Amino acid sequence: MVLFIFVALLILSTASCELSCGYHSCNQGEADKLNVHIVPHTHDDVGWLKTVDQYYYGANSSIAWAGVQYILDTVVQQLSVDPTRRFIYVEVAFFSRWWREQNTEVQQEVKRLVQEGRLEFILGGWSMNDEAATHYNAIIDQMTLGLRFLNDTFGPCARPRVAWQIDPFGHSREQASLFAQMGFDGLFFGRLDYQDKETREMKLKMEEIWRGSQSLHHPEADLFTGLNENGYNPPAGFCFDAYCKDDPIMDDPTLEDNNVKQKVDDFISAAHKQAKHFRTNHIMMTMGSDFQYSNAKAWFKNLDKLMKYVNSAVRYKNCFFLWSVKSDDFFPYADAPHQFWTGYFTSRPGLKGYVRESNKYLQVCNQLETVAHLRSGMKSNLRTSKSNVLREYLRAAMGVAQHHDAVSGTSKQHVANDYAKRLYIDVISSVITEGSSNLTFCDYMNITLCDFTQNSNRFTAVVYNPLARAVSKYIRIPVDCTPSYIFVVIELLVPVSEATESVRRNRGNANCELVFLAKLPALGYNSFSIEKYKSSATNKRLFTPKGKVVNPSDDITISNESSIVIVVITNKTSQSYITHFLLFGYFLSSIYFERYIIFKSPTGAYIFRPNSSTPFHCSNDGKVKLSVLTGSNPLVQEVYQKFSDWAYQVVRLYKGIKHIEVEWTVGPIPVKDQWGKEVISRYETNIDSNGYFYTDANGREVLERKKNYRPTWKLNQTEPVAGNYYPVNSRIYIRDAHVQLTVLTDRSQGGSSLSSGALELMVHRRLLGEDSKGVAEPLNETGQFGDGLITRGKHWLLLDTVTSSAKQHRLLGEEAFMSPLVMFGGATPPALQSFIVNPLPPNIHLLTLATTNSGELLVRLEH
Amino acid sequence: MVLFIFVALLILSTASCELSCGYHSCNQGEADKLNVHIVPHTHDDVGWLKTVDQYYYGANSSIAWAGVQYILDTVVQQLSVDPTRRFIYVEVAFFSRWWREQNTEVQQEVKRLVQEGRLEFILGGWSMNDEAATHYNAIIDQMTLGLRFLNDTFGPCARPRVAWQIDPFGHSREQASLFAQMGFDGLFFGRLDYQDKETREMKLKMEEIWRGSQSLHHPEADLFTGLNENGYNPPAGFCFDAYCKDDPIMDDPTLEDNNVKQKVDDFISAAHKQAKHFRTNHIMMTMGSDFQYSNAKAWFKNLDKLMKYVNSAVRYKNCFFLWSVKSDDFFPYADAPHQFWTGYFTSRPGLKGYVRESNKYLQVCNQLETVAHLRSGMKSNLRTSKSNVLREYLRAAMGVAQHHDAVSGTSKQHVANDYAKRLYIDVISSVITEGSSNLTFCDYMNITLCDFTQNSNRFTAVVYNPLARAVSKYIRIPVDCTPSYIFVVIELLVPVSEATESVRRNRGNANCELVFLAKLPALGYNSFSIEKYKSSATNKRLFTPKGKVVNPSDDITISNESSIVIVVITNKTSQSYITHFLLFGYFLSSIYFERYIIFKSPTGAYIFRPNSSTPFHCSNDGKVKLSVLTGSNPLVQEVYQKFSDWAYQVVRLYKGIKHIEVEWTVGPIPVKDQWGKEVISRYETNIDSNGYFYTDANGREVLERKKNYRPTWKLNQTEPVAGNYYPVNSRIYIRDAHVQLTVLTDRSQGGSSLSSGALELMVHRRLLGEDSKGVAEPLNETGQFGDGLITRGKHWLLLDTVTSSAKQHRLLGEEAFMSPLVMFGGATPPALQSFIVNPLPPNIHLLTLATTNSGELLVRLEH
Numbered sequence A, B: 001m002v003l004f005i006f007v008a009l010l011i012l013s014t015a016s017c018e019l020s021c022g023y024h025s026c027n028q029g030e031a032d033k034l035n036v037h038i039v040p041h042t043h044d045d046v047g048w049l050k051t052v053d054q055y056y057y058g059a060n061s062s063i064a065w066a067g068v069q070y071i072l073d074t075v076v077q078q079l080s081v082d083p084t085r086r087f088i089y090v091e092v093a094f095f096s097r098w099w100r101e102q103n104t105e106v107q108q109e110v111k112r113l114v115q116e117g118r119l120e121f122i123l124g125g126w127s128m129n130d131e132a133a134t135h136y137n138a139i140i141d142q143m144t145l146g147l148r149f150l151n152d153t154f155g156p157c158a159r160p161r162v163a164w165q166i167d168p169f170g171h172s173r174e175q176a177s178l179f180a181q182m183g184f185d186g187l188f189f190g191r192l193d194y195q196d197k198e199t200r201e202m203k204l205k206m207e208e209i210w211r212g213s214q215s216l217h218h219p220e221a222d223l224f225t226g227l228n229e230n231g232y233n234p235p236a237g238f239c240f241d242a243y244c245k246d247d248p249i250m251d252d253p254t255l256e257d258n259n260v261k262q263k264v265d266d267f268i269s270a271a272h273k274q275a276k277h278f279r280t281n282h283i284m285m286t287m288g289s290d291f292q293y294s295n296a297k298a299w300f301k302n303l304d305k306l307m308k309y310v311n312s313a314v315r316y317k318n319c320f321f322l323w324s325v326k327s328d329d330f331f332p333y334a335d336a337p338h339q340f341w342t343g344y345f346t347s348r349p350g351l352k353g354y355v356r357e358s359n360k361y362l363q364v365c366n367q368l369e370t371v372a373h374l375r376s377g378m379k380s381n382l383r384t385s386k387s388n389v390l391r392e393y394l395r396a397a398m399g400v401a402q403h404h405d406a407v408s409g410t411s412k413q414h415v416a417n418d419y420a421k422r423l424y425i426d427v428i429s430s431v432i433t434e435g436s437s438n439l440t441f442c443d444y445m446n447i448t449l450c451d452f453t454q455n456s457n458r459f460t461a462v463v464y465n466p467l468a469r470a471v472s473k474y475i476r477i478p479v480d481c482t483p484s485y486i487f488v489v490i491e492l493l494v495p496v497s498e499a500t501e502s503v504r505r506n507r508g509n510a511n512c513e514l515v516f517l518a519k520l521p522a523l524g525y526n527s528f529s530i531e532k533y534k535s536s537a538t539n540k541r542l543f544t545p546k547g548k549v550v551n552p553s554d555d556i557t558i559s560n561e562s563s564i565v566i567v568v569i570t571n572k573t574s575q576s577y578i579t580h581f582l583l584f585g586y587f588l589s590s591i592y593f594e595r596y597i598i599f600k601s602p603t604g605a606y607i608f609r610p611n612s613s614t615p616f617h618c619s620n621d622g623k624v625k626l627s628v629l630t631g632s633n634p635l636v637q638e639v640y641q642k643f644s645d646w647a648y649q650v651v652r653l654y655k656g657i658k659h660i661e662v663e664w665t666v667g668p669i670p671v672k673d674q675w676g677k678e679v680i681s682r683y684e685t686n687i688d689s690n691g692y693f694y695t696d697a698n699g700r701e702v703l704e705r706k707k708n709y710r711p712t713w714k715l716n717q718t719e720p721v722a723g724n725y726y727p728v729n730s731r732i733y734i735r736d737a738h739v740q741l742t743v744l745t746d747r748s749q750g751g752s753s754l755s756s757g758a759l760e761l762m763v764h765r766r767l768l769g770e771d772s773k774g775v776a777e778p779l780n781e782t783g784q785f786g787d788g789l790i791t792r793g794k795h796w797l798l799l800d801t802v803t804s805s806a807k808q809h810r811l812l813g814e815e816a817f818m819s820p821l822v823m824f825g826g827a828t829p830p831a832l833q834s835f836i837v838n839p840l841p842p843n844i845h846l847l848t849l850a851t852t853n854s855g856e857l858l859v860r861l862e863h
Helices: A052-057 A068-081 A092-101 A104-115 A136-154 A173-182 A194-203 A260-275 A296-310 A349-375 A386-401 A413-422 A425-432 A451-455 A498-504 A802-817 B052-057 B068-081 B092-101 B104-115 B136-154 B173-182 B194-203 B260-275 B296-310 B349-375 B386-401 B413-422 B425-432 B451-455 B498-504 B802-817
Strands: A002-006 A034-040 A087-089 A119-121 A162-165 A186-189 A207-211 A222-227 A282-287 A334-336 A458-465 A471-479 A485-487 A491-495 A512-520 A524-532 A545-550 A563-565 A569-571 A590-595 A624-629 A636-644 A647-654 A660-666 A675-684 A692-696 A702-706 A726-728 A731-735 A739-745 A749-752 A758-766 A791-801 A821-825 A845-851 A857-862 B002-006 B034-040 B087-089 B119-121 B162-165 B186-189 B207-211 B222-227 B282-287 B334-336 B458-465 B471-479 B485-487 B491-495 B512-520 B524-532 B545-550 B563-565 B569-571 B590-595 B624-629 B636-644 B647-654 B660-666 B675-684 B692-696 B702-706 B726-728 B731-735 B739-745 B749-752 B758-766 B791-801 B821-825 B845-851 B857-862
Touching (some): A034 A260, A034 A296, A052 A068, A068 A087, A068 A092, A068 A104, A068 A119, A068 A296, A092 A386, A104 A119, A104 A136, A136 A173, A194 A334, A260 A296, A349 A413, A349 A758, A349 A845, A451 A458, A451 A471, A458 A471, A471 A524, A498 A647, A660 A675, A692 A749, A739 A802, B034 B296, B068 B087, B068 B104, B104 B119, B104 B136, B136 B173, B136 B349, B194 B334, B260 B282, B260 B296, B349 B758, B349 B791, B349 B845, B349 B857, B451 B471, B458 B512, B471 B524, B660 B758, B739 B802, B758 B791, B791 B802
Parallel strands (some): B002 B034
Antiparallel strands (some): A458 A524, A458 A821, A471 A512, A485 A524, A563 A569, A647 A660, A675 A758, A692 A731, A726 A749, A739 A791, A845 A857, B207 B222, B491 B512, B563 B569, B636 B647, B692 B702, B692 B731, B726 B749, B731 B739, B749 B758
């Protein structure tokens, strides 16, 4: 016996909010009946197959008609005409935009609907962020942007109580922890491993408590978590959207096509089937899907009929509220055998790197704005200044970039271009250099290009440190190395590498990098004067590399106080050592092939499925061209490796720096052989890691991983490689009782440990096939020159004892995502300046220093 | 300089109605500006790719989502929220259905919108009827059904003033005449020959006066007629429907995609281009198309923006109101060279015949209902009786059947099945035999099947004459001819022909037809007792045919008082004679081939395009198997022709009947050779017709046709056969100074005269290709047995002097579409009865005798 009730959403935890609005107004159901909660919703990707602008307006409709403006138009109208109707809305990036276009009358009506709990905001982020490729700093910012809009516009009644991550392709424990700490009462999502789901359905674990943190005392990071029966779609046969193919309810009694009985029977059957997987007599049916409700009448009219005809029978069901607890996460996600969604951990490495870099720019913008605001006695008119408009634009762009089809790399190419354009550094430089119009920001420092520094005889480098503690960092500036340079501290010139030349592609000709150590104050800047040497004598500071072609096993040695890099790297200061550390031998030489088949291809933007478990070498003959920076120089030792025309790396040991820097340059990945390729960087050691490895969650806490194993169900492994990949946002490590190898990344990448002592990261991928998950084009980034995108990035390797490693990699991780920002000015350097009186101790991180639109300071400190 | 006004519709004739509602409320524009009238509309086919029920609900949406319920739902809502918005609606078959489902509140709101002229009904027929294949009796009925609903529901304000035939594939002069006589002020349509349109655009004849009748005094049948610039679609780039691909208006000023200027420029350009084709400073833009406005918000939102941004400039234009006059019609329609829409004149001959037959049933139902009503003292409760419900159902089904994708034969097969099912004779027999439960109606008389007559030893044939004058008609009843029959008048038995056996396909075994002459009173019935003869002696009345195989030129002779049919038919009573009348030789032997090509085929449900101008013989060897009914019998002479297993005809001369009856049986048309075929029946004479021929318009007036000629423009003929085909609803004739050959048909067919003295009709077609006009399936009627539909029909040939022919074929035409209806009962015959005191004279036709729902009599007399 079944009773069906129409309600936006019911959460089964006790209500902490005393307000009667929002979801507290919803129907509590009846104790002795099965309560089916019909949840009308739309899932509006903030860009995917179309750009966010196109989705909003419904443009570019040869791809899909999807127009969010009409969703909000017609939903609000349908709610207005019938007080029994309810709806949830999620993405504030779209809602805030629509809101601005409405007249006062509509705005008042929407406020009424929100007050009555009939239009309920769920999640309330700027977007529904990805969970695999996002950094927690960016997650917090994007949630803040959305929630603040809701609070400013509607007050506390609109506060979302339920997090709604229905579409992301796997779920991070850190995300759950963040939600719990933000005050959410629960979380619902739709995608989890099919084996996991089957197990949960059987064991009635479709709802449980997720323990989001190992370090926080529970229940601080505990979160009620519900898994949706049908992803986020309606049960089969009940999609009533204007773009669905299911038959509507045809209730004309004179009609031969009358299908009321059939529909009612099907619905009751679906409800009973679903109820078998849940412990309580409350189940939820998600009535909506991607960009649905653009013609809300179609949905509501048929839902009204459905409820009218179904609302008759009653079925008793016992309730038992003993929730199980989960403390791992939901990675990796597979929706079928061999279908592991682990490719997207690396898809579009260029975009992923750019998003991570942009996070730093946004933090710097926020910090500098706040400093200016404080200096003006907090009287500056923040809302109207040009820099604030740009900053708001950047905040929104970053919110959009966290979307689960943006930084995830799973959008179409034209949409990825749009995401990148929104972050375009021109905006950033305008914001950062505002008020210092004599400062120049160089966009292409990553490929050793800066017209300003190359063409000036005399200039100043202003280096800003966004961390609240002092740091010393080596800075590299593109210069012309023909003349010599004088400088205030020890510096040297290093010729640009062959790798740099390959990635620059004749876009500039700075032939050297000036390298120097910059000592930087906490949350402040230091300036460095650089002047060309008058003498034309041979530049004594110029060190040039000497090369040879070697087998991977040949010895090459560089060293500093901390490390000796030969074929074997040995840690010198700690008592730990590693006898066999194959850094070069197979580095970058691994390619997972996947065959391009027109009709069905297993690998794509989402899916990773290599055709063999053994990677291929990036060099055709297994040999590597090696060069070493000649002579004994005071600052940096460098080894240059060329695996092929499209695979390079530089290994650097800086004086006084414990970690080893590996700069990889990959691309254009060749595909003329009609094979897509996925390039990994594998580090092999003699660490006895025994199948265990550790990856971070969103740059914050770390989870233990074990090869071919899941903590909560018996895994039937179908993919020995792809099924062991996990998202790496900032670090991955392996260890044994004594020694730990940690690799820090500058962007999100997929990573794994497939054999004891080995650790690998996928750094780039280029595919010719498609995985039939909707994006409908191959992930084949052809780049600016049409022959394939070249990507460059860095790994920081830390080899130390287990205990010492933890302390170091945390600080190093902060220094990676909040690295110094370099700008250039004329000859007169501004004085060194710190914006805080006392630096923070190393165990306190200044996560956010920003000013709200209403002029309040927003400070987030992290222990 | 342009001013744009948003208005439902403006007609430029003076208003005869004094009401301020309806279209009289619309904006009159400004004299010195170009007034662009934006007409938001939807075109809702009453069945085409989906059935009418599926279109109403939006079911079967894998074909198309199209759901009319949502169109009316959302349009009414959009009109309600903004008093500046207007909309026109056309098809009452849909509207009346939607209306019944609305609550009082919505109904009141709709009444308000109608009163304010914001929701305006245009045309107001039950459907937008076809003009080529429809009979005027059925047109009048279907218009009455729709208009009466509007009048009963909304009163005079809702009366449509404008006829709206935007989609039919060619336009009949009779239709214009009927509209004028119904009181319409104007007519708009979208499809006319592309050469005609080009000429009219150049000569500013896109609007003119259409003189609809040769016999009525003008302006009685004059009608202002406007041809739409864009068919019935919006100008390119301005389709804002939720299923269109054009970009919406994106007016966010901060957006890179902002397209306001581009849209405004494009619109003004389109308006100026259109205005060049019109004489006044008022032009109309049809903003809508097939099943559009299911999400009305999308259209109205963008139209609102369009008008807001465009309404600025002003352009002066002179007005000159001197309308040209047209007195021919708009057949045939070609939208491009070689693309003549003349195939549909014959497409689905079975359905066309059924619709024509059903018209008679409906008239009989109306007559009998009225008789019952009068007999009850006009007190019977018409609305609730079962027979009235069925009658209403039949009226609606006939209204639907007149739709321009129904009787036209241009729907998908499953929709054609639905059209036929709606007319299913079971309903008809229930209505007709109501109150005489002892009467039986035999559905399969056309293939000589009736269990009742075959198995009864004694029965009564009750024959009803729906004409208001007495007639004598030969009746044929299926019987078992083993015993003899006795009968009140002269009768005989004729064995079923081979053709009948081919079409019956073992569905019954009546082996004879009983033939007798029934003398019938005006508007009444006569009864005839039939009893099996007790004697087992040889049946003296049984005449059997004797056969031989002949060349077409061999002589075979039958004759009656009027005609001798040999190879030559000679008229005996008139002084006229024809020396060479090839009735058999090439009859049915003509096939126009069309090759089935997968990707593009010129011929389809709409298009007729033979691959040669010379038809092929239906018999492979050019020979015909002939038989003649043996002996000299008192009633009928019959010749049986077998051209092949799939092509038969029987030629009959009845005693005392001037016309010759030709019964053709065609099918299954063989297509194993991968050629679609279009079967014609060609009559060749020595009449000196010289390229002229005459075809009726909707069964009423007759228009002169001339080969390779159009009266109003210089024709560039691209198809020597298809470009000379015209619709024949009831008759076609050729003549010279003395003699006329008239062929009357029992359904609508395409016909022509391609050489002097010849006259042809296309009787059946079966195609394997498709003509890319939207129906997206070949017109390949496979029939009940899967191997191809067999169709049977009749031609009545009248050969006489020109002056005598006119009188005869008019009466004969009435007798064809109002032929007697035969029912069967037990042994006791009801007495002969006429329902009118005095029969009407032959020049007055009782077109309609019916009772309205409110109990009023409806009588239509035609002179």
